[in-house]
Amino acid sequence: MGEPLGFATQAYNGAVEGSLNPEVTRTDLVAGLRDLGLTHGARVMVHSSLKSFGRVTGGARCVIDALMEVLTPQGTLLMPTFNHDVPFRAGGAGFYDPQATPTLNGVIPDTFWRMPGIYRSLDPTHPFAAWGRHARRYTELHHRTLTMGPESPLGLLLADDGVGLLLGVSYASNTFHHAVETATGAPCLGPRTECYPVQLPGGRQVMGRTWGWRQRSCPLTDRGSYGEEMQAMHLQRVTFIGGCRATLFRLRDCFDVVADLLRTGRGDRSSSDLPPCSRCSIRPRHVAQTVPSDWDPVAQRPLPDSVAWTY
Numbered sequence: 001m002g003e004p005l006g007f008a009t010q011a012y013n014g015a016v017e018g019s020l021n022p023e024v025t026r027t028d029l030v031a032g033l034r035d036l037g038l039t040h041g042a043r044v045m046v047h048s049s050l051k052s053f054g055r056v057t058g059g060a061r062c063v064i065d066a067l068m069e070v071l072t073p074q075g076t077l078l079m080p081t082f083n084h085d086v087p088f089r090a091g092g093a094g095f096y097d098p099q100a101t102p103t104l105n106g107v108i109p110d111t112f113w114r115m116p117g118i119y120r121s122l123d124p125t126h127p128f129a130a131w132g133r134h135a136r137r138y139t140e141l142h143h144r145t146l147t148m149g150p151e152s153p154l155g156l157l158l159a160d161d162g163v164g165l166l167l168g169v170s171y172a173s174n175t176f177h178h179a180v181e182t183a184t185g186a187p188c189l190g191p192r193t194e195c196y197p198v199q200l201p202g203g204r205q206v207m208g209r210t211w212g213w214r215q216r217s218c219p220l221t222d223r224g225s226y227g228e229e230m231q232a233m234h235l236q237r238v239t240f241i242g243g244c245r246a247t248l249f250r251l252r253d254c255f256d257v258v259a260d261l262l263r264t265g266r267g268d269r270s271s272s273d274l275p276p277c278s279r280c281s282i283r284p285r286h287v288a289q290t291v292p293s294d295w296d297p298v299a300q301r302p303l304p305d306s307v308a309w310t311y
Contacts, residue, residue: 024056024242029066032241036165036248040072043134043162045154045176045251046079048108052168052244060111063167068131076132076162078153079109080175085125088196088289095197095205096124108167121153122311124196124208128153134160143198144308146191146295147211148178155179158251166247171224176251180258181221186277188214190284191295192302206311209294209302212284219274220261229257 038044046067050060058065067077081103087093093101098120103110113120113129121127121142130138130153138153145151150159154176164176171177181189190212198208217223230236235253239246265276284290294306302308 022055024053024244026058026062026066026069029056029063029241030069032239032246033066033070036239036246037237038067038070038163038165038248040070041074041133042071043076043132043157043160044071044078044165045157045162046077046108046165046167047169047173047175048079048106048166049168049244050107053242054244056242060108061115063108064112064115071132074133076130076134076138076157076160077112078128078130078135078138078157078162079112080105080126081109081113081120081129082126085194085196085289088125095199096122096127096208097199098122098127099201122198122200122208123147123210124198125194125210143208143311144302144306146182148175148182148189150183151300152179152182154251155183158255162251164247164249164251164254166245167241168244168246171227171230172222174224174254176254177221177224177226177258180255181218181262181277182211183255184259184262184277186218186262188218188280188282188284190290191293191297193284193291193293194287194289195291196289200311204311207307209306209308212290214282215285216282218280218282220266220277221258225266226254226257226261229261230254233257 056062071077082105083096083101084104087096087101112118118129118131119135119139120129121139123142126147128139138156142152149155158179164174166174192209193212194210195207197205199205230249236247236249262277266274294303296303
């Protein structure tokens with residue numbers, strides 16, 4: 001693991017845990033993010049809750065503008081813009097459109113992907129949006145790799161020694177643990193085994209691949225309980241901006257903590273011991289969109305006849 005960021009629960013602008021400032025401004029946000037340790041040129045994945053701040057002058061756009069001001073165009077800002085297959089259910093549009101499909105990840109990322117200069121990837125259920133120096137590189141080939149694999153937006157961010165930022169949410173919202181699951185070969189995630197229509201800019205429709213989601217939640221990662229280890233090992237920094245608890249951590253450190261948890265399992269205080277990933281019985285779900293994988297595990301790319309090579 002890298003040098004610890006240093007855990008510190010700090011009061012910011014007179015705020016204390018659980019309190020709400022009357023109004024949080026862009027100035028407050030910029031100062032709070034810098035106080036936390038976010039710097040210009042940083043590469044960061046953000047999960048967020050706007051309401052956690054209290055009342056923000058300018059709303060979601062103000063939070064985004066503050067992040068961009070701190071990072072500068074030399075940095076890279078990444079957010080999840082997942083639809084969790086809702087467009088493909090009864091009453092939905094029936095396809096994913098990167099220029100029109102909303103996200104279920106909150107008002108901040110839903111505002112973010114609609115802004116000028118934002119790149120959005122083409123994974124049909126779990127696309128990412130990005131801004132800044134590496135935005136295009138992180139997103140442009142997401143449809144040709146594993147949803148949370150080493151060449152996915154999160155995988156590339158990890159390789160670039162990126163950081164994670166949780167704004168008013170816990171580690172349960174931290175998508176990065178799925179990147180660890182993928183990298184360590186978790187058998188509960190199907191490698192490109194679900195297929196959905198994607199409408200490309202210009203109107204052409206293709207059948208895009210995404211992961212096969214698991215039958216039920218992972219008891220080791222989806223609850224975000226590994227956050228206890230991140231705190232105990234001083235691998236995170238925490239401050240408050242208004243009522244928002246903001247947590248910053250290195251992806252490399254989080255990878256090591258989660259990978260160890262998946263390898264060893266954990267004793268659970270409320271029930272029986274939780275087995276390591278290798279002994280877990282959870283497997284990918286089977287839905288109407290489940291198909292044979294088009295992934296070549298040796299070459300680490302789609303098979304030559306995959307539709308992914310045509311767009």
